[in-house]
Amino acid sequence: xxxxxxxxxxxxxxxxxxxxxxxxxxxxxxxxxxxxxxxxxxxxxxxxxxxxxxxxxxxxxxxxxxxxxxxxxxxxxxxxxxxxxxxxxxxxxxxxxxxxxxxxxxxxxxxxxxxxxxxxxxxxxxxxxxxxxxxxxxxxxxxxxxxxxxxxxxxxxxxxxxxxxxxxxxxxxxxxxxxxxxxxxxxxxxxxxxxxxxxxxxxxxxxxxxxxxxxxxxxxxxxxxxxxxxxxxxxxxxxxxxxxxxxxxxxxxxxxxxxxxxxxxxxxxxxxxxxxxxxxxxxxxxxxxxxxxxxxxxxxxxxxxxxxxxxxxxxxxxxxxxxxxxxxxxxxxxxxxxxxxxxxxxxxxxxxxxxxxxxxxxxxxxxxxxxxxxxxxxxxxxxxxxxxxxxxxxxxxxxxxxxxx
Amino acid sequence: xxxxxxxxxxxxxxxxxxxxxxxxxxxxxxxxxxxxxxxxxxxxxxxxxxxxxxxxxxxxxxxxxxxxxxxxxxxxxxxxxxxxxxxxxxxxxxxxxxxxxxxxxxxxxxxxxxxxxxxxxxxxxxxxxxxxxxxxxxxxxxxxxxxxxxxxxxxxxxxxxxxxxxxxxxxxxxxxxxxxxxxxxxxxxxxxxxxxxxxxxxxxxxxxxxxxxxxxxxxxxxxxxxxxxxxxxxxxxxxxxxxxxxxxxxxxxxxxxxxxxxxxxxxxxxxxxxxxxxxxxxxxxxxxxxxxxxxxxxxxxxxxxxxxxxxxxxxxxxxxxxxxxxxxxxxxxxxxxxx
Numbered sequence: 211x212x213x214x215x216x217x218x219x220x221x222x223x224x225x226x227x228x229x230x231x232x233x234x235x236x237x238x239x240x241x242x243x244x245x246x247x248x249x250x251x252x253x254x255x256x257x258x259x260x261x262x263x264x265x266x267x268x269x270x271x272x273x274x275x276x277x278x279x280x281x282x283x284x285x286x287x288x289x290x291x292x293x294x295x296x297x298x299x300x301x302x303x304x305x306x307x308x309x310x311x312x313x314x315x316x317x318x319x320x321x322x323x324x325x326x327x328x329x330x331x332x333x334x335x336x337x338x339x340x341x342x343x344x345x346x347x348x349x350x351x352x353x354x355x356x357x358x359x360x361x362x363x364x365x366x367x368x369x370x371x372x373x374x375x376x377x378x379x380x381x382x383x384x385x386x387x388x389x390x391x392x393x394x395x396x397x398x399x400x401x402x403x404x405x406x407x408x409x410x411x412x413x414x415x416x417x418x419x420x421x422x423x424x425x426x427x428x429x430x431x432x433x434x435x436x437x438x439x440x441x442x443x444x445x446x447x448x449x450x451x452x453x454x455x456x457x458x459x460x461x462x463x464x465x466x467x468x469x470x471x472x473x474x475x476x477x478x479x480x481x482x483x484x485x486x487x488x489x490x491x492x493x494x495x496x497x498x499x500x501x502x503x504x505x506x507x508x509x510x511x512x513x514x515x516x517x518x519x520x521x522x523x524x525x526x527x528x529x530x531x532x533x534x535x536x537x538x539x540x541x542x543x544x545x546x547x548x549x550x551x552x553x554x555x556x557x558x559x560x561x562x563x564x565x566x567x568x569x570x571x572x573x574x575x576x577x578x579x580x581x582x583x584x585x586x587x588x589x590x591x592x593x594x595x596x597x598x599x600x601x602x603x604x605x606x607x608x609x610x611x612x613x614x615x
Numbered sequence: 616x617x618x619x620x621x622x623x624x625x626x627x628x629x630x631x632x633x634x635x636x637x638x639x640x641x642x643x644x645x646x647x648x649x650x651x652x653x654x655x656x657x658x659x660x661x662x663x664x665x666x667x668x669x670x671x672x673x674x675x676x677x678x679x680x681x682x683x684x685x686x687x688x689x690x691x692x693x694x695x696x697x698x699x700x701x702x703x704x705x706x707x708x709x710x711x712x713x714x715x716x717x718x719x720x721x722x723x724x725x726x727x728x729x730x731x732x733x734x735x736x737x738x739x740x741x742x743x744x745x746x747x748x749x750x751x752x753x754x755x756x757x758x759x760x761x762x763x764x765x766x767x768x769x770x771x772x773x774x775x776x777x778x779x780x781x782x783x784x785x786x787x788x789x790x791x792x793x794x795x796x797x798x799x800x801x802x803x804x805x806x807x808x809x810x811x812x813x814x815x816x817x818x819x820x821x822x823x824x825x826x827x828x829x830x831x832x833x834x835x836x837x838x839x840x841x842x843x844x845x846x847x848x849x850x851x852x853x854x855x856x857x858x859x860x861x862x863x864x865x866x867x868x869x870x871x872x873x874x875x876x877x878x879x880x881x882x883x884x885x886x887x888x889x890x891x892x893x894x895x896x897x898x899x900x901x902x903x904x905x906x907x908x909x910x911x912x913x914x915x916x917x918x919x920x921x922x923x924x925x926x927x928x929x930x931x932x933x934x935x936x937x938x939x940x941x942x943x944x945x946x947x948x949x950x951x952x953x954x
Binding site for chain 1: 728760777793
C-alpha cells in the first residue's frame with residue numbers, strides 16, 4: 211500500500227510511471243523529432259545562404275523586379291521586353307496553367323472514351339482501344355512530344371502558304387490562325403449575361419427537381435438551361451448594338467517574301483508548340499486514364515447491372531444511375547494521380563519551345579544566375595498546383611464516396 | 616530539363632557540403648587526382664564535339680588539353696563533362712568541374728555575381744543570323760517581322776530582343792532548350808531566321824540537308840568574347856589557366872610551333888628562352904614545372920595552330936582569323952609578355 215496518491219511525482223516510482231506512460235513517451239518522441247527536423251531545415255537554409263555569400267553568388271528574390279529584356283512567343287497577359295523578370299515568370303506560369311488545364315480536359319474525355327471502348331462488345335473497337343493503350347503508354351512521353359511537334363510541323367504548309375477550312379480557320383507552320391473576338395463598348399453587358407443565364411439555369415434545375423419529386427414528371431431542364439445560356443447573351447448582343455466584332459487574320463500574298471504570310475497583330479494565332487504539347491500530353495495521359503476507367507467499371511459487380519435491369523432500367527439509365535456512380539468511387543483517386551502527372555509532365559514543354567514556367571524560368575535563371583531562387587520558385591509552384599488539384603479532387607472524392615454508418 | 620534540375624540540386628547540395636573543394640586549392644586537387652575535369656560543349660563542331668570513337672576535338676577541347684599539358688606534360692589527362700548552356704555555371708560553382716571551356720561569353724554579371732572568373736578570351740565571337748537564300752534578304756535590318764529560332768538559357772535571346780527593339784522591328788522568338796531542336800525547327804520552316812554566335816552558325820549550317828541553300832547575314836549584333844572560366848577565390852588555379860592561354864598566344868607571336876619547338880629550345884632569343892623555361896623560374900612561380908609552356912606547345916601547338924586545326928579556313932567551318940588574329944597581324948589577340 212506504499213504506492214497511491216501519496217506517491218507523487220517526486221518519488222522514483224512516480225517518475226517511472228510517467229516515463230512508462232505510452233502517451234507521454236509518444237509526445238516526447240514526436241517533440242524531439244520535430245525539433246531535430248526544424249533544426250535540420252534551418253541549418254540547410256542558413257548554410258546555403260552563407261555558402262552562396264562566401265562563393266560571391268548574389269542571393270535573394272530582388273532580381274524579379276529587374277527588366278527581363280527577352281521576348282516570349284505566347285503571352286496570355288500583356289508582356290513586352292521591358293517587363294520585369296517577375297512578370298515573365300508569371301507569363302510562363304499562366305502558359306503552364308493553360309496547357310495543364312486544357313490537357314486535363316482533353317485527356318479525361320479521350321480517356322473515358324477509350325476506357326469504355328475497351329469494354330465494348332464490338333471486337334474491333336475493343337481491340338483498337340487495347341492497341342491504343344498498349345502502344346501509347348509504352349513509349350516515353352518525350353519521344354511522343356517530339357513526334358507530335360515535328361509531325362505537325364512537317365505536315366502543314368509553310369509560312370507563306372495556308373490551308374483554309376470552313377472559310378475562317380487557316381493552318382500553316384506558324385500555327386492555326388483564327389478570327390479573334392474584339393470587344394467594343396457595351397461588351398461588358400454580354401459577358402455579364404453569361405453568369406446571369408447560369409444563375410437562372412441553376413434556379414430552373416432546382417425547380418425541375420422539386421417538380422420531379424412532387425409530380426414524378428421530369429421537365430426538360432437541360433434544354434431550358436441550354437437555351438438560356440446560349441440565347442440570353444445573343445439577345446443582349448443584339449440589344450447592345452452588336453459591340454463584339456471579329457478581328458480576322460490578314461494574309462499577304464504579294465510583296466517581299468518576308469512580308470508575305472499572316473501579319474502579326476491580326477487575328478489570333480495558336481502556335482504549333484502549344485498544339486503539339488497538348489496533343490502529346492493528352493494522348494499519353496489518356497492511355498492511363500482509360501485503364502483507370504476500365505478498372506473502375508469492372509469493379510462494379512455484374513449483379514448490380516442485372517438488378518437494375520430487373521427493376522426495368524434501360525441500359526443507358528443503368529450506366530448512368532447504377533454503374534458510373536459506383537465506378538467513380540474507384541476511379542477518382544487514381545484519376546487524381548493522372549492529373550498530377552499531366553501537370554508535372556507539362557514541364558517537358560521546353561523541349562519543343564513552348565514558353566512554360568520551366569522554359570521562361572530557365573532563361574531568367576541563365577540571365578540572372580539565380581539558380582537557387584529560380585529552382586525554389588519552380589518547386590513551390592508545381593507543389594502548390596499539385597496540392598490544389600489534389601484538394602479539388604479529394605473534395606469530389608468525398609462527395610461520391612460510400613457513406614457508411 | 617531534368618539534368619538542369621539535377622545539376623542545380625547538386626549545386627545546392629555541394630554548397631551545403633561547405634565547398635570543401637575550394638578550400639584545398641584546385642591546382643593541388645588536380646595534381647592529386649591526376650587529371651583536369653573540363654566542362655565542354657558536346658555538340659558544337661569546331662569547339663567541342665566527340666567523334667564516333669569518343670575522341671573529343673575542338674578549340675575549347677584543345678584548351679583543356681593545353682592546361683593538362685602545362686600541369687602534367689600530357690594532353691590526355693583530361694576528363695570531359697558535356698554540359699548544356701543552363702548547367703554549365705552550376706557545374707563549375709559546385710566543383711563538379713575544374714575548368715569551364717564551353718564557348719561561354721564573358722559578361723559583367725557572369726564575372727561578378729556567379730562566383731566565377733573568366734581568364735581571358737579564346738575566341739572573339741558575335742551573334743549573327745542565318746537565313747534561307749530564297750528569302751531574298753541580304754541584311755539583318757531587313758528581318759522586320761521575322762520569326763527567329765534561338766536556344767533558351769543563353770544570352771542569345773537578350774541580344775536578339777535588344778537588336779530588334781533598338782531598330783524598331785517587330786519579331787517573334789521561338790526558343791528551344793537544345794540546339795538540335797532549334798536546327799530541326801529552322802529546317803522544317805518554323806522560323807525565317809536562326810540566330811546564335813556566328814561561329815555556331817557556321818558549325819550548325821553544316822548539319823543542314825542543303826547547307827548551300829542557307830546564308831549567314833553579314834551583321835554581327837553583339838560582342839561575344841568566348842573564354843574559359845574558373846571558380847572565384849582560387850588565384851593560383853586562375854593564374855595557371857590564364858597563363859596557359861597567354862603562353863599559347865605568346866608562342867604564336869614568337870613563331871614557336873609544335874614542329875619547331877625542340878629546335879627553338881636552343882634559340883638565343885631571351886623571350887623564347889623564358890617562355891620555354893630554359894631561362895628563369897617562371898613555371899615554378901605559377902606552381903608548375905619550368906617546362907610548362909614547352910609541354911603545351913609540344914603537345915597541343917600554339918594558338919594559331921589550334922585555331923587553324925579546328926575552325927580555320929582549311930576546315931569544314933572555314934572561318935577566317937579576323938578579330939582572332941594576333942594584334943601584330945590585324946587582329947586583337949594580345950597576351951602580356953613573360954618576364
